[in-house]
Amino acid sequence: MLDQLLAPKYVGWLIDGFYVTLAVSALASAAATVLGLLLCLARLAPTRWLAWPALAWLSLFRNTPLLVQLFFWYFGLAALMPQGLLEWLNTPHHWHLAFFGVRWPPFEYVAGFTGLTLFTAAFIAEEFRAGVRGVPPGQAVAARALGLRPWQVWRYVVIPQAFRIALPPLLGQYMNAVKNSSLTMAIGLAELSYASRQVETETFKTFQAFGIATLLYIGTVAVIELAGQWVQRRRPALGAVR
């Protein structure tokens, strides 16, 4: 029985990979939410100078595979960059901001984060747009009638409501970000899938390596799902307080 277990060292590799998966997908989700909101606003802007580029951007990132996008950012874009820039990106940099030391990550992380963020943002923008469409138009009209400026209408009336409508699908996109982060192993980012392949390389314990990785992914997605249900359940209560 014991010889079928993974040695602590390899479990450690998987845990490290899991941290990277969590960090990359959390950071990408956060950045994609901000970017997605901006893209959604641009897409809905009254001027076509904003709306059309946003539309083109959205369909480009939504209609091509993440894997190909990652290959492009990592192998393709790097080939276009001036030599010096990439060397700078690849050498470790340290900054000291107050109490925190900030370390510049290797290019795999930059490319993986960029790819995942841009891909996820395009989907999040569409979820927001659906959310905005779900806000009854009378709300905006009423807010205008109350004397709010257009940006205030968005800031205080439309976006908060749209955000609530969009929350469940938004959480779905965060789950996708966690799962999609597994593709970054193709560009050498040492996340969970990468770690499971490495453990397999050294130990040949294919079941154990992939099994643990799969359980960690499913566990993470389940936690997001449960968090979503918890928020959903609290929502009516929130509404009642107001």
Add this chain to the structure above:
Amino acid sequence: MIRKFRFLALLALSALAGVAQADRLDDIRKAGVLRVAAFDSNPPFGFVDPKSKQIVGLDVDYARELASKLGVKLQLVPTNPANRIPLLSANKVDIVLANFTITEERAKQVNFSIPYFASGQQFIAKKGTLKSADQLGSLRIGVDKGTTNEIVLREKYPGATLVAYDDTPFAFTALRNGNVQAITQDGPKLIGLLANVPDKENYEIPPFSISDDLIGAGLPKDETRFTEYVNAFLRELEASGKAQKIYDAWFGPSTKTPLTRIFRIGDK
């Protein structure tokens, strides 16, 4: 065939092994097809020929000879380094001919034939960046997932930062882009790679190696008869001079990658 209870999957596996007593050699003959895992991106061992769009190379020539000796059709399954053992253990292929280094650890999972090729683990770097093995501990080095190169480097130079890619050309692209400072693989594979690089004058293979590797065919575990058959086939190929001919076709003096043949089948 009753093994002690360990793990549900392994139980199923051993039960299957019990059922599947039938010999792989007979299975291949019955099916009329030999399924061979070969590289598709690693000249001159296995790569897609731009004109014929078929996988060709040194390993493929061995595969072809083996299939014709068996009198069956050849089916090539493209593989990257990391998929070689899973392909064998999942019974997706009958034999792996993909620059497969023989190691003790691997021999617990698969059978190996006698070696038919020998090489050492070397490096490619931009000219002037890598002079001696002592530098390795402080570099970012690109490796292929699932290779012995990765394991050896991690063991011998724990200070090195390893970045693992799916295949050698990916690692090389990362080297070209400056994502890593060197990449490592078996020497002949690197020579084959460098021969196809358009700006090869910017790169070099420093003249040191950190391991000596023997390359063999990978076969399913415990298929003794099939292994013996392949061993006999390899010896025969050397005796008839065909092994030399195959070698010359890819590493001979008139090729893009001239390399003196230092190892003959049967040497070890």
Add this chain to the structure above:
Amino acid sequence: MDFSVIADNLSYFLLGAWPHGPLGGAALTLVLSISSALASGALGLVLGVALATTHGPAHQGLVLALGFFRAIPVLMLIFWTYFLLPIVFGFNVPGTGTVVVALSLIGGSYLAHSVYAGIASLPPGQWQAAAALGLRRADALRHVILPQALPIMLPSFLNQWIALIKDSSLAYVIGVGELSFVATQVSNREMVYPTEIFLFVALLYFIICSSLELGAGAIARRYGSAEKQT
């Protein structure tokens, strides 16, 4: 940038080694996508109806099973199906089959929930009215419920199918010669054109996915207006 590398390998990108070898490239991507779109659609419909018509433990079990497929990364499921299924169950699925199975299971699990939501969104009166007309549940489903629910579900089917086309690129991990795989093969051989090659490949996927989006949009509009007329 030098796009001659694309022109030189165009037929390999589009068709793989065909007709002198197996079909590959963009054509195989289409084959994989269409088969898994059909399979996932059928699976989603059946499981969605099952979700809508079951109660208690059977329903919970189904939700849990679907949850598994919605939570597992496609890459992991492809690994499991391709390498581990044969070892555990002695059940050998070829590479292309693996991809279709993995994509259909995942797509089907998502679609099941859309179908369920579509059915649940109809007023319960529809079921009751059908029952009052003497229709059995199966007939009510077929003639009353689904015809109304399917147009509601169309957008999610579409999104899922577009996701599926893109996810077929993950077949590269097990050496299935679809578009991304042949593209990396060429990129690996030619070495210095990754930008050109991946831009071109992205363009091909973009064309495939956008035409599906546009085509289905047009059908939905026509279908939608036809609905209103009747």
